[in-house]
Each structure stands twice: as C-alpha cells, then as structure tokens.
Amino acid sequence: MTQPVWLRSVHCKSPIGTSDDMRLTTRLLLVLGIAATFTVVVAAAIFPFGYMLWVSLTDRRAFSSGAAFVGLTNYATVVHDSTFGRAAMNATVYSLGSTLGQVLVGTSMALLLVQWARRAQNALRVLFFVPYMLVPTIVTVYVWRFLCDSQVGVLTRMTGVALFTPEWVMVGLIIVSVWVFAPFVMVLVLARLRQIPRSYYDTVTLDGANAWGRFAHVTLPQILPTLVSTAALRLVLMATKFDLPYLLLGSGPSSLRHGPIAVYLYEVTYERGAHGIGCAAAILTCMVLLVPLWAAQRWRVGVGL
C-alpha cells in the first residue's frame, strides 16, 4: 500500500514499526500529534514575539477595528514617555535588589541544609519550600499586607515600620519577593553542593584550612557558575514580574510611581487601550532582557528544574 508523501515524512526506526511497515492509522496518529505539538510550541515560543512585533508597528487600539501601519512611531512614543523610563528604572531596582537577596538567602539556606544528614535535609527542605510551593501568589500578597497592616499588622507592631506605605514600598516588595523565590535558588545551589566530592574538602583540610578556608577555596569556586547562571535567570524572571508588584502596590498613583515594566504594560494596554504602544514597550523590554539570557546560556544554566 503506498502512502502519501507527507505521511512518509515521518521516518521511523522504532518499536512502533519501521518506515515501511508502519500502519496507516499509526502514522496518521503520529503526524497529527506532531502537528499539534508544533502548533502549541509555535504558539508559546514564536507567536508572542511575532504578533507583538506586528502590532507594535500599527496604531491598534482597543474597541476599534482596523489598524494602520505607523512604522516605528510607537517605539518613539515609548522611549519619550517618562512613565516608561520610571517603570524601567523601577524594574531595574526591583530585579537587581530582589535577585541579590534571593541569591544570598537561597545560598545560605542551601549551605545550612548540607550541614544536615540526608533524611533531615529532605524534611527541612519541605519546610523551607512552603513559601515557594504551597502559597498562591495572591495569598502571599494578602498575608504580607495583613502582617504589615498599619493597624492590625504584627510585623508593624514588632518593627514599628509599616511596609507598603509609599516610602517603604520598594523595600517591602523586595522582601516579599525574596521570601517567595529564595527557595528556587536554594534548590539549584543545593543540587550543586551535593555534587562536590568530599575529597576536595579533605585535601584543603590536610593543608590546614579552617571552615572559612574550606568555603573560600572549595565551596565558592565550585558553586560560582551555578550562582551566576541562576542569578541571570532570576534577573530575567524578576524583571518582568507582574503579579507581586501589581498586587502589593495596589492600583492608583502608588502603582504608577513604583510599578515596574509589567505594571506599565498593563496600564498602557488595558487602562489606556493603546495596544500598539504596549506591544512596542514589551518588545523593547524583551530585547534588553536578551542580554542576561545570553549570559545565562553562556554559563550553561539549567532551566531551573
């Protein structure tokens, strides 16, 4: 039985059958599945950028059909928009600050965990993981707003500082982000720490190194590539965070003044309905973020799992 060429494009030397004797239904199923996979992957990887690029070159707005090609006008608008500049500044401060915090805290947690025997380590890891794993973002935000409330907040009473008031809001945002995402760094560093051969430590101990010496001469050099690549990954993920900043800042002037890029994108696209400008801002952001991503790629980062 001859099969059409497009079906024959699936070459197969597998248990399912060799190319020649594969049944038509099996082959059809395979081709359909591959087509579905391609659709989803393209929709996830290429469509967002391609479609945004196209919309960013038009004057598309909400509630209006039709859009005219306007060239790079939207990009000029975004670059000259002082709100965008401030949002970019906020995103820089937020992502650098929270990444630094996550790497420091996460690494400390991992260093703490390796001190314990394997069983205790696994149990403790579950507890350390609660903020990242068990709590939905929306609940995280409201727990912290509850704890830091100016009237009933326990943390406010303990420290005398109401986080999330305008002057402290960036600090509060960074603290909450570190609380949520430090376990992410912890897992990656812990996995790396477990791979360091014991003999390395024995060697430097023989040479008379104390605890600090062991850390400085073995642990740190061994985990440094992991730290750099994890930091790059975290930087990119934090720079485009929407939910935590948007929910913690609340709507209103505070959110515009302190909101990072993602909040700006939301305001422009939804509140102002300017789809073209929103897409131009998103494209610009993605282009800037390619730099740390490229760095992460160079350092051979795992994707965080």
Add this chain to the structure above:
Amino acid sequence: MKTSLVVVLTVAAILVSVFPIAWLFSAGLKTTAEIVVDPGSFLPAHPTLGNVRRTFANTGFAQGLLNSLLVAVPATAVSVLLGAFAGYVTLRLRFVGRRLIDQMSLAAYLVPAVVLALPLFILFSGLRIAGSLGALATAHLVYLFPLSYWLIRARLRELPRSLEDGLVLDGADLKDLLRFVWLPSLRLHVFSVAVIVFTISMNDYVLARFLLLDGPRTLPLVLQDIFDLSAKDWGLICASGAAAVALLSVPLLLLVAATGQYYAGGRRG
C-alpha cells in the same frame, strides 16, 4: 559535626518560612473583632469556623474554585498528554523539525507570563473570545506545555530503548508496550508532572487577570475581590486565604505521599 549555630539558624529559617502562613491559619479562626482588639496574640482565644462558613456562603469562593478547575483540568490533561507524546516522539523518531521542537520549547519556557498574555489578549479580543474560560484554558495549555514536555522528556530519556526493542522482537505491539513498559515506568513521574502543572494552573493570577476581563472569575481573582471589597474584614480575608492554601496543597501533599519526594517548580518563575 553539628554546631549549635547551625541548629539556631535552621530554626530561624523555618520560622521565617512558615510563620506568615501559620499566622494566616490562626487568624482565619478568629473573629475580625478579636483580630482588631488584640492583634498581637497568635492563638485564637475563641476559635471559630464562622469565617470559613462565610467564605463559602457569602463569597464567590466555590464558584471561583469550580471555574479554576474547569480551566486547570483540561489544560493539565492536554499539556501532559501532548508533552508525553512529544517527549517520546522527539526522542525515538526522526522527522523534520525534531530539533526545532526541542529548542522552541526551551525558549518558550523562558517567555514571561506577561509577554505571553499581552499578544494572546489582543488576539483573543480581536476574535471576540477574550473573557471566557475556554480562552484562559487555551492560554494555560500554551503556557504549561514547555514545562510538561521538559519534565517528562527528562525521565523518558532514562528509559533504555533496548527494553522496547527487545519486546518488539518478541512480537509486542503498541498496546503491549504501553502496558508493560510505558505505564509501569512512567506512571508515577507523569502523575507528579501533572500535579505540578495543575498547581501552577490553579495558582495562576497573571494570565487570568489579563485574559478574563470582566468575565468569569477563577479562584485567585475571587480572592482578590474578597480582599478589595471586604473593607479589611480580616477574619474573612484570612479564612479564605487559608482555605485556598489548604485546598490547593492537597494534590501536592498526595504527590509527596506517593513519591516521598518534593519537587521543585510548584510555580513558574
């Protein structure tokens, strides 16, 4: 070698990790009046389930939970099935674009939710399907597929090919392979991937905020409404938050019970 410093620091780290959530659960058992009068005490003086009752009776909590399930269940099922299929096919078969699927899903994993949500929203509103659960489920499928694919593929790669080849030489067909190789060796792993993906979908705020507009509300959006509209009714806010945490951790706890392992990646990003 366990110094007391290590013990002290570990206890401190546990406290910081767990304290906010412990406080949330305890506050959910207090009346709002008690929280306002005596905010500093941890244990409720007169524990009550009144707030939990109000959560289910007076708010859209149950409807939100149902809507979230209507999105998460199909999105999880399709993304895991397709992920398993694609993982197998890219490992075992040769076809045009095999490497491309690999590379694109790695790239797709790094696409932030906002960057995916923005063009999807514009596309969906152009197609007049923005603000529906179906649109959100589609977005979740696209968002979650790369993760399912990579997690399942990592495990599939460890499965020796010779096992399948040997069985086929003995005359096994697809059904036998499914029954004797794939199901027994992948069952637990696929289940754990499904739990992770399902949890991410249930917890998702960003895509829901961007795509649902004024339409049906998923659980995270309902929780936001409760907070915003209840005028600092802390008892209700904490009880609904605690109920959400408790309900959403059920699949994860099942997973830990089933595998004895704790997986990273309960949340994307």
